[in-house]
Amino acid sequence: MRRTLPVVIALSIVGGGMLLTGVVENRYFYFATYVILQYIVLSTAWNILGGYTGYVNFGTPAFFALGAYTSTFLMLFCEAPLLVSIPAGGLISGLLGLGIGYLTLRLKGVFFSIATLALTVVLQTLIINWEFVGGAKGISIIRPVAIPFFRNYVQFLFVVMLGLAVGSLAIARWIEHSWIGLGLAAIRDNEEAAECMGVPTLRLKLFAAVVSGGLMGMAGAPFPYHISLIEPLSAFNLDYAVNSLAMPMIGGTTTWVGPLVGAVLLGTAQQVATVTISSELNLLIVGVVLVGFVILAPDGIVGLLQRMLKRK
Amino acid sequence: MSSPLLDVQHVTKRFGGFHALTDVSLQVHDGERVGLIGPNGSGKTTLINCIAGVLRIDGGRIRFRGTDITTRPAHQRTRLGIARTFQIPKPFTSMTMLENLCIPLTYVRPRQVHGGDIAAAAMAILERIGLAGKAHVTVSSLTLIELRKLELARAMAARPLLLIADEAMAGLSSVEVDEILAILVRLNDEGITIIMIEHIMRAVMRFSSRIIVLDAGQTIADGTPEEILRHSAVEKAYLGT
Amino acid sequence: MFSFDLLVNAVVAGILLGGFYAAVSLGISMSFGLLEVANIAHPVFVIAGAYAAYMMNTAVGLDPVLTGLLFTPVFYVLGVVVYRIYYASFERKGEQSLRGLVFFFGILFIIEVSLVLTYGVDYRLVEAPYIGRSLLIGPIGIALRLLVPFMVGLVLTLALHLFLGKTFYGRAIMGVSQDALALRLMGADPIKIKTIAFGLGIATTSLAGALLIIIAPVEPSMGREYIGRVFAITVLGGMGSIGGTFVAALILGVAESLTSTFSGPSWALAVSFGILLLALAIRPSGLFGR
Numbered sequence: 115m116r117r118t119l120p121v122v123i124a125l126s127i128v129g130g131g132m133l134l135t136g137v138v139e140n141r142y143f144y145f146a147t148y149v150i151l152q153y154i155v156l157s158t159a160w161n162i163l164g165g166y167t168g169y170v171n172f173g174t175p176a177f178f179a180l181g182a183y184t185s186t187f188l189m190l191f192c193e194a195p196l197l198v199s200i201p202a203g204g205l206i207s208g209l210l211g212l213g214i215g216y217l218t219l220r221l222k223g224v225f226f227s228i229a230t231l232a233l234t235v236v237l238q239t240l241i242i243n244w245e246f247v248g249g250a251k252g253i254s255i256i257r258p259v260a261i262p263f264f265r266n267y268v269q270f271l272f273v274v275m276l277g278l279a280v281g282s283l284a285i286a287r288w289i290e291h292s293w294i295g296l297g298l299a300a301i302r303d304n305e306e307a308a309e310c311m312g313v314p315t316l317r318l319k320l321f322a323a324v325v326s327g328g329l330m331g332m333a334g335a336p337f338p339y340h341i342s343l344i345e346p347l348s349a350f351n352l353d354y355a356v357n358s359l360a361m362p363m364i365g366g367t368t369t370w371v372g373p374l375v376g377a378v379l380l381g382t383a384q385q386v387a388t389v390t391i392s393s394e395l396n397l398l399i400v401g402v403v404l405v406g407f408v409i410l411a412p413d414g415i416v417g418l419l420q421r422m423l424k425r426k
Numbered sequence: 427m428s429s430p431l432l433d434v435q436h437v438t439k440r441f442g443g444f445h446a447l448t449d450v451s452l453q454v455h456d457g458e459r460v461g462l463i464g465p466n467g468s469g470k471t472t473l474i475n476c477i478a479g480v481l482r483i484d485g486g487r488i489r490f491r492g493t494d495i496t497t498r499p500a501h502q503r504t505r506l507g508i509a510r511t512f513q514i515p516k517p518f519t520s521m522t523m524l525e526n527l528c529i530p531l532t533y534v535r536p537r538q539v540h541g542g543d544i545a546a547a548a549m550a551i552l553e554r555i556g557l558a559g560k561a562h563v564t565v566s567s568l569t570l571i572e573l574r575k576l577e578l579a580r581a582m583a584a585r586p587l588l589l590i591a592d593e594a595m596a597g598l599s600s601v602e603v604d605e606i607l608a609i610l611v612r613l614n615d616e617g618i619t620i621i622m623i624e625h626i627m628r629a630v631m632r633f634s635s636r637i638i639v640l641d642a643g644q645t646i647a648d649g650t651p652e653e654i655l656r657h658s659a660v661e662k663a664y665l666g667t
Numbered sequence: 668m669f670s671f672d673l674l675v676n677a678v679v680a681g682i683l684l685g686g687f688y689a690a691v692s693l694g695i696s697m698s699f700g701l702l703e704v705a706n707i708a709h710p711v712f713v714i715a716g717a718y719a720a721y722m723m724n725t726a727v728g729l730d731p732v733l734t735g736l737l738f739t740p741v742f743y744v745l746g747v748v749v750y751r752i753y754y755a756s757f758e759r760k761g762e763q764s765l766r767g768l769v770f771f772f773g774i775l776f777i778i779e780v781s782l783v784l785t786y787g788v789d790y791r792l793v794e795a796p797y798i799g800r801s802l803l804i805g806p807i808g809i810a811l812r813l814l815v816p817f818m819v820g821l822v823l824t825l826a827l828h829l830f831l832g833k834t835f836y837g838r839a840i841m842g843v844s845q846d847a848l849a850l851r852l853m854g855a856d857p858i859k860i861k862t863i864a865f866g867l868g869i870a871t872t873s874l875a876g877a878l879l880i881i882i883a884p885v886e887p888s889m890g891r892e893y894i895g896r897v898f899a900i901t902v903l904g905g906m907g908s909i910g911g912t913f914v915a916a917l918i919l920g921v922a923e924s925l926t927s928t929f930s931g932p933s934w935a936l937a938v939s940f941g942i943l944l945l946a947l948a949i950r951p952s953g954l955f956g957r
Contacts, residue, residue, distance in 0.1 A: 170768045172707075217944055224705045225902075225947050227768050231707055232895025236940040239933050293532050300529045303518035310478055310512075312504040312533035312584060352888075356776055363769060368520065398780040405773035408766050409756045 120287070124280045131276040135269040144272040148340060150381035151275040152333050156354060157361035157373035158282045159329035163322045164359070165367025166295060168302030169223050173214075173230030174358040176237045177207040177327045179349035181334025186247050186255070186344045196274065200335040207331020208324045215323035220316060238350045252345020255338045271336055282329050286370035289325070298322060299368075330358075356397065357381075360404040366416025375415055429492060431456045431619050432477070432508075432588055438485035439469075439476055439643075446472045447643045449486070454588070454621060459614055461634030461651075462623045465663055469643040470623045471513060474590050478510045479503040491587070505534050509586035511577035513593045513623075517565040523576055524548050524561040530584035538585070548583065555579045555609060571602045578609055589613060590621045595629055603629055631655075639663065672806045677928040678921055679807050685920025686817030687882060689824055689913045690875045691893060692900040694868035697827075699898070700907030701844040702861055704753065705768055708775035710890035710897055712869055715778055716742065716876020717885045718786060724793040731793050732819060735877030739870045746869025749774065750862050775890070782887040790884035798881060816878035821913075823874060827867075828909045840864045844907060892936060899943035918942075 138144075156174060163169050181203030188194035188202055214233065218226040242250045257267040264270040289295045297318045300308035309315045338344040357380065365376025380400070387396050411418055430453035439447040447469050454460050464470055475481040477488060479500030487496050495503050509530075518526050527548035531539055539547045552558045555575050560568070565576065574594055581589055591610060595603045607629055614620050624630045630637065630651075637654045639647040641663040647654055654660055691713055698704045719738050720731035729737075757767040797811040831837040842850050843860045850857050879885060896919060904915030919942055923935040 164765070168765050170765055170772075172772060218947055221947060223765070224768065228705070228707065228894070228898045229943065229947065231891075232898070232940050232943055235891050235895065236937050239936050243931075243933050296525075296529060296532055299520060300518050303520050304516045306480060307512065307516040307518065307580075308529065309500045310480065310504060310510055311530040311580060312501050313529065314499075314501045314533075316499070352776075356772075359769060359772065392784075394780050394783050398777060398784065401773050401776035401780060405770060405777065408769045408773065409752070412766055 120284065124284055127280050128273065128277050131273050132263070135264060135273065139265075141266075141268055144268050145340075146385045148268075148272050148275050149385065150378060151272075151279040152337075153357060153361060153377040153381045154279040154374055155275070155282045155333040156330055156358040157365070157377045158279075158286045158370065159326045159333070160358040161362040161367055161370075161373045162286055162289060162298075162329075163319075163326040165362050165372065166290065166298040166302065167319060167322045168305075169219070169319065169322070170227045170359070171230045171326065172227055172355055172359070173233040174330060175350040175352060175354045176230070176234045177210060177330035178334040178337070178354050179241070179346070180207045180210055180237065181331030182337040182344060182349045183241060183247050184331065185335040186253070186338050189255075189338075190246065190253075196336055196339065200274070200278070200332050203335030204328040204332035207334070208328030210331075211323040211325075211327025212320060214327075215320045219319045219323065234350060234352075234355065238346050241350075242346050248344055250346060252343055255342050255344055257339050257342060267339065271340055274336055275333075278329075278332055282333075283370055283374060285325065285329070286373070290370050294318065294321065353397065356400055356404065357384075360400050360407075362414070363404060363412075364407050364414055366414030368413070369416060372414050372416045379415075428455070430454060430489075431458075431491060432621075433489035434473075434477065434486070435488070436486035437473070437476060437483050437488065439472055439481060440484050445643055447476065447483075450640070450643070450645055451486075452638055452645060452648065454619060456619055457614070457617065458619055459633055459635045460619075460621045461630040461637040462621055462640065463625070463627075463630055463637060464640035467642075468640040468663075470640055471592060472643075473640065474510060474592050474621075474623065477590065478508060501533070504530070504584055504586075507585075507587035508590070509581040509584040509588070510590040511574075511581050511592055511594055513596065515570075515573040515577050517568075517573060517576055517580075519565055522562045522564055523552060523557060523568075523579075526565065526576060526580055527551055527583040530580055534584045551579050551582050555582070556605075570597055571605070574598065574606060575609070578606070582613065586618060588619045588621070590623070592623045593625065594622070595624060595626050607633060673928060674925075675807055677924045679809060680813060681921030681924030682917055683809070683813035683817040683920070684882075684924055685917035686820035686913075687813070687875075687878050688820075688896060688900060688920050689916035690816065690820035690871065690878055692897045692904075692912050692916055693823060693827055693909065694871040694875070695897050695901050696904065696907060696909060696912040697840070698865050698868040700901055700905075700912075701840060702864055703844075704750075704758075704865060706771050706865075706868070707768065707894060708771045708778065709868070709872065710893035711775045711778045711782075712742065712745075712872035713876045713879060713893065714782065714885060714887060714890045716873040717880040718782060718791070718876070719873065720877040720880050721786075721791045721793055721885070724795075728794075730795055731877040731881050732815070732874070735874035738873040742873040743866045743870035746866035747862055749869065750865040754858065754861070779887050779890060786887065788886055788888075790886045791880070792884035793880050795881065812881050816881055819874065819878055820916075823871065824909060824913045827871075831909060836860070836863060841907075895936070895943050896939045899939055899946050903942065903946040 156178065160171060160174060163171055184203040184206045185199030188199050214229055218229045261267055261270045297313045300313050301315050301318060305315055337349065341348065361376030361380050362373040364380060365374065366372025384396055407414065432454040434450060434452045437447055437450045450473060462470055472481065476483050479498060483496065487494060489495065490506055490508060495506065518529065524545065528544050531544045531547055549558065549561060552561050555578065557572065557575055557579065568576065578594060595606050598606065603626060610620055610622065610633065622630065622633055634651055637649065637651055638645060639654060639660050646659045646663060647657045695709050698706045716735060716738065720734040723729040723734040724731055753767060753770060757770065797815055800811045802809040831841055839850060839855050839860045843857050850860065900912055900915045900919055904911030919939055922938050922942060926938045927935040
């Protein structure tokens with residue numbers, strides 16, 4: 115019974131989403147919630163390597179965009195449907211995580227972070243030179259007109275992203291409570307001691323990098339359909355880098371709940387703010403809030419709540 | 427003479443131009459209590475790090491129970507039966523004492539844990555070492571002696587055949603030193619071979635059946651405590667006369 | 668199409684560019700190489716320095732190099748403030764470097780976005796009598812806008828090298844990276860020494876930024892290109908070795924220039940990233956390292 119309850123909850127949420135599409139017609143609603151759900155996936159993915167293992171990835175845009183461009187490539191090359199592109203995007207981005215991880219995770223964490231920081235720019239440069247997927251100009255993507263079970267494609271994308279969000283939360287939760295999560299926490303707390311206590315640190319770090327990168331790639335795969343366009347500036351947007359980092363740090367990095375809280379709070383705030391203030395000012399505020407949290411409340415909101423509960 | 431448990435052969439370790447260890451060889455047999463002493467900077471911790479697998483050696487070989495472990499990563503050596511404590515305690519800071527022990531219990535031959543209950547096995551170790559009352563306390567609030575005992579408990583949780591205790595008594599009071607010493611003696615009685623690195627001479631002399639002396643990266647003496655006391659090179663290393 | 672002239676010009680341009688890259692990397696060589704503080708925001712301070720030069724150039728026609736020198740104390744103070752916050756929040760408590768990294772990333776972000784808000788995303792440039800002119804030595808064309816930064820970079824390297832080797836504070840900085848306790852026993856406060864070192868690192872960005880805007884127009888997001896370059900140079904040169912940093916910068920400059928000339932400018936960045944990975948692969952002790 116304990117095992118099946120989470121599965122039931124997860125399926126109910128997705129099912130509820132599908133029912134919702136029958137009731138609510140407002141396109142903007144789906145557009146906005148899609149963005150928040152996307153951030154749930156990105157923050158959760160980031161946190162598996164960042165919060166659980168202690169290795170900071172600044173290159174979220176690289177993994178996200180790689181997923182987006184993988185799905186674009188497959189669509190142009192063989193008209194692959196979205197439900198095929200998503201695992202493909204996950205696979206390619208997962209391989210990128212493995213590659214970067216293999217090259218840098220044997221060194222101190224700082225070098226991994228530096229490599230991810232440089233990665234985005236380089237990957238963006240390579241994509242800009244690849245004419246097949248549109249290069250710098252980009253390609254406009256036309257969404258399929260009709261899709262079974264849904265009124266329109268936008269609603270379909272909403273449910274797909276809802277499924278990815280629920281799926282990534284489930285994966286994060288499973289990892290956290292498993293023996294893998296125990297090892298990752300040991301690596302985060304003291305990697306040398308963990309290695310000497312029998313934890314295969316390199317293997318676990320690579321696992322976290324692959325899962326993290328893969329999830330980011332899967333979040334990116336539907337992106338071209340979401341904005342009906344694929345071009346480098348929006349795919350490699352630095353928003354993804356700062357948000358996928360700020361949301362877990364604000365929400366809390368040690369559990370799967372933290373990124374969810376952070377993504378919902380910060381994501382909603384940003385959706386509200388974009389209509390009132392410029393996107394640059396929006397980002398500036400996120401940056402300031404991030405620095406504030408990392409200095410004053412490094413355990414995030416979840417951490418603050420946990421400490422308040424302990425005092426009672 | 428049966429083959430040694432640990433066989434260190436002609437080990438050399440360099441850091442850039444600095445020779446930390448030069449042609450160090452030693453053997454430790456099953457059930458022995460070996461003391462490893464030497465002045466500061468003589469390379470004791472470096473040697474331990476090489477044996478444990480934290481550092482790669484530049485020359486020589488290391489054998490454990492007949493298996494060549496020279497290129498094996500540290501976590502594999504732990505699984506084979508080598509455990510070590512750290513000179514400056516390195517607990518898992520976000521976890522409780524109990525959770526700290528769950529790591530080695532989960533990652534080192536977990537199927538051999540009695541009854542398969544990891545938490546219970548961790549509790550049992552804490553009880554043996556006298557820390558059961560603080561099982562659910564996060565390590566950030568522990569005293570030095572408690573941290574040192576936790577280091578030992580964690581190493582015990584890895585169920586080793588060889589335990590290397592790196593200055594497990596540094597900074598402790600006389601009474602506390604005796605506490606740690608008693609734990610080590612008990613572990614040895616149960617069949618664990620122990621290498622003890624220490625500066626506290628009375629502890630080393632009482633504990634060890636054999637003492638190896640390191641100075642400037644080389645072994646300069648290897649014998650019983652009485653022999654070492656009389657050894658002129660040892661006197662020179664420590665007193666510089 | 669390959670020609671010897673093209674090759675020689677590319678190499679010369681690469682060397683000159685390398686001198687500039689050295690100026691940008693020296694600060695990181697100190698803060699990351701010696702102090703082990705991963706200030707990933709360093710390149711964006713350089714961009715800020717470039718904008719300071721732009722501001723003075725458009726307002727009063729001041730030469731950018733002079734602006735760079737003028738603003739050096741300002742950037743030094745900025746560096747001291749940043750380090751104080753960093754030290755109080757992270758290093759003193761012995762926190763994992765995770766939070767320190769995130770802190771600097773936040774700083775990077777704040778500065779870059781502030782620049783966008785203040786100046787917009789258009790390219791800005793400066794005017795000076797040497798920009799746009801070249802020397803001709805046989806078949807080799809030497810653009811003055813590259814030569815001046817190279818010379819300044821060289822002078823800066825020598826100055827820092829002398830400072831670290833000959834002065835009290837300089838040697839204290841070298842000492843604190845190796846043995847903070849010994850330093851304390853000698854009567855110097857390690858924290859004060861580290862603050863000075865970090866402040867100096869940021870101070871160099873004022874001049875480096877001025878050099879940047881001499882070479883080419885700037886816009887706020889350019890700092891991102893330099894992150895890979897700067898750390899590649901620091902690691903390749905051996906963490907904390909000033910001379911090594913200069914040599915590594917020349918190597919990177921030449922590699923990028925050759926790639927740019929024969930394969931196209933967009934591949935130059937990929938080359939520096941490749942060099943970064945290579946540098947990490949041959950272990951962070953680099954070519955001249957400790």
